[in-house]
Amino acid sequence: MPQLPDGDPAPSDGALPGAALSRLSEGTFSLYLHVPYCSVRCGYCDFNTYTLTELGDATGASLATWVDAVEVELDLARRVLTADGRAAPVVDTVFVGGGTPSLLGATDLGRALAAVRERFAVAPDLEVTSEANPDQVDAAFARQLAAAGYTRLSVGMQSAVPHVLATLDRTHRPENVERAVSAARAAGLAVSVDLIHGTPGESVEDWRTSLEAAIALAPDHVSAYALTVEEGTALHRRVVRGELPTPDEDDQATKYELADELLGAAGYAWYELSNWARTERGRCRHNEHYWDGGHWWGVGPGAHSHVGGVRFWNVKHPRAWADRLGGGDSPAAGRELLTAEQVTEERVMLGIRRREGLSVEAVPRSGRSAVAPLIADGLLDGQAALAGQLVLTQRGRLLADLVTFRLLGL
Template identity: 65%
Template sequence: MPPMPQMPDGEPAPNDGALPADALASVPGSAFAMYLHVPFCVTRCGYCDFNTYTLTELGVPGASLDTYAGAVERELDLAAREMGKAPGGVPTVQTIFVGGGTPTMLAATDLVRMLDAARERFGLVDDAEVTTEANPDSVDETYLRVLAEGGFTRVSVGMQSSVPHVLATLERTHDPANVERAVRAAKAAGLQVSLDLIYGAPGESLDDWRASLEAAIALDPDHISAYALVVEEGTKMGAQVHRGELPLPDDDDEADKYELADELLQAAGYRWYEVSNWAKEPRFQCRHNLAYWRDEPWWGAGPGAHSHVGGVRWWNVKHPRAYAQRVGEGTSPALAREILDERQRYEEKVLLRVRLAEGLPLDLLDDAGRRAVAGLVADGLLEGTSAVRDRRAVLTLRGRLLTDTVVRRLLDY
C-alpha cells in the first residue's frame, strides 16, 4: 500500500471515538474501506519509517502475537458502534487491506479472525477485495490456502528487489528465491498476486533495477507496485545518509529507473493506473488503494493506524501496549485528529486524484486550476486530448515524473 501522509499534531480525539454528524452524513453512497495494521516485524529495515516493532520490544499482554487479533476485534466493536450512527446505519465494507509491519507473522487463522470480525460487524459486499501484505519467507501454500478459504482474495508480496546487494542495503532479510515460491503458492490457492518493488537504493545500478523488473515480470503477477526509495528522518538509513555513510537517492537516477519500469511493464502487458502502480487488467487494480486516491472513507484499526471519514482524519496511539490498554478499557485508541476545512479537502483531492490514469475531472478544479491546464499541456505534463475531449487532467509520462510540479501549478502555488 502507499505510505500515509505525515500527520500534524492535531487536536485531542474524543475518548469515545465520536465523529461529527456532518462527517457521518457523507458516508452513504461511498465505498467504505478498512485498513488493519499489524505492527510486528522480525527485524526493522533501515529505510522503514512505518509503525513497526520487533518482538524483543514487545511481549506484553494485548501487544503480543497471540493476543493481537483480540485487541483489533475490540477496536472494530467501537468502529461499528460509531459508524452505525451514519444515515442508513453501519456501512458495508468493500475493501480490506491488512498491512504492517509483517501481517504474516500472525497465524493465518488470526488474520482470518480479524477478517471475520469485520464481516460480522460491518458486512462485506459480495465481491469484496481482501488483501494482506506478506513477507515471502513467512508464507507457504498451506498458510495461503487458509487465507483464501477464510475470504482473502489478494496477497501483496514484499519483493523489493531480486538483487542480493540491494536487499542487503535495504536490510531486507528474505531469501529472493522465496518470492517465486510465495507467488506460486498464492496462485495455487486462487489468490490474486501483487509484487512490491523499491528502486533508488544506494548502490543500485540501472542494470540491477532492470534485473529486478525482469525477475518480477517473469513471475507473472497480476499487479506490480514500484515505489521510489524515500530516505526518512528518524530511520537508520536516514542517520547513515546524515553521517555520509550512504548517498541520498539521486533524482535523475530515480527518473531513469521509473522510465525503465514503465517501458518494461508496458511491454509485458501491464498498464499504469496510478503513478506507482501497474495492473495486467482493470480487475487487478488495487481497489483499496483506489479508495484512498478517490477520497473515499476508511477506518484504520491497530496501533498508529490512520482513518478518514468525511473530512475528519484521526490516528491511533502508536505503541501496541498503549493501544491494547485503551481498547481493553473500551476507550478509543485515537490519539489525535484533524478536521479539514474546505480548502484543505480541495487540495487533497487534487493531490491524490491527479495521480490516477483516469485523471482529475476539470470541473473539480477551481478557476486558477483550470487556467493552469493549458500551460501544463503545452509543457508536456498533461495529455492534450484528455484535457480537451474528455475534460480530464491526465498525466503524461513526463508529468508522472514531475507530479509534484503539476500539483503545485494546479493549486496555484
C-alpha cells in the same frame, strides 16, 4: 518514525459528528488493519512498526493478543458508525498491512477477517488483501488464507538483487518470492509484488534484473516505488554519516522510465504513478478508495481513518492502543475536520496521479490558467484536456508534484 499530526483532541468514546456519519452513504467504506510487528526493522522503513523483542509478551502489545484488541476496536467502530440508529456501512475492501502481517500466521489472519464479517455486512465482491514477507508464505499458508476469505496477497519483493536487499536490510531469500507467488496463485489468490528503486548502490542493470524477475512471475499487479530516505531511519543515519550516497533524482527518473517501458511491454498498464496492473480487475480497489476520497476506519496502533470529512488517528504504541481499548476508551489520539480547501487540494493531488486523470472542473479557478502552459511543457496530455480531463504524460508523471503545485495556483 514520523510523528502523529497535532489535530484536535478526540472524544474518549470515539463519537463522530452526525454530519460526518450522514455522508457515509455517499461513497465506499473500507477497513484497514495495521499489524505493527516485524521480526527485523528494515533500515529504510519509517512506518509504525516494532520488533517482537522490543515489545515482549505484555498483554495488548504482543503478536498473540493483537486479534483480541482488533476485535475490541471493531466493536467500537460499529458503535460509532451506527450511532442514533444509523445502518452500518457495507465494507467493500479490507487491507491488512504493516509491519509484517504474515508473522501472525494464516490462522490469526483468518480470525481477524472473521471478526470483520461478524460485525459488518460485506460487499458480494469483497476485496481482502494481506501483505506478506515471502519467507513466510508456503502452499499451506496460502490455501488457509484463501479459505478464510482473502482474495489478494501483496508480496514484499523489493528487489531481486542480493546486495540491494542487504542495503535495505531486507532479510528474505530472493528465491522465496517465486515460491510465495506460485503458492498464492495455486490457492486462487490474486498476487501483487512490491518493488523499490533508487537504493544506494543499485545500478540501472540491477533494477532491470529486478523488473525482469518480477515480470517473469506474472503477478496480477506490480507496485514500484522510488526510495525515500526518511529522517530517523537507519538508512538516513548511514547517508548522513557518508556511508551511502543520497538517492539521485535523475537516476530514479531513469529507473521509473525503465519500469514503465518493461511493464508496458509485458502487458501491464499504469493506473496510478507507482502502480501497474495486467487487467482492470487486477487493480487494488482498496487503494483506489483512498485516492477517491472514500471512507475508511483504520484499526490498530497508529492507524489513520477518514469518515465523512473527519480524519482521525490512533495512538502509536501497541501497548497504549490496547490499554485504551481495554479501559473502554477510543484509541484515537486526535482528529481534524477537513476544510473545503484541504479537500480540494487532496482531490487534485491524488486525482492527477491516476491514469483517468482529473476533471478540469475539480481544479480551483486559480489554477486553471496553468493548464495550457502545462500542456505546452509536455506535462499534460493535450487531447485529454480538450475532453475535459487532465492526464499526465510520462514526463508529467516524473514531475507530478510540480503539476499539482501549479494546478493549485501555488
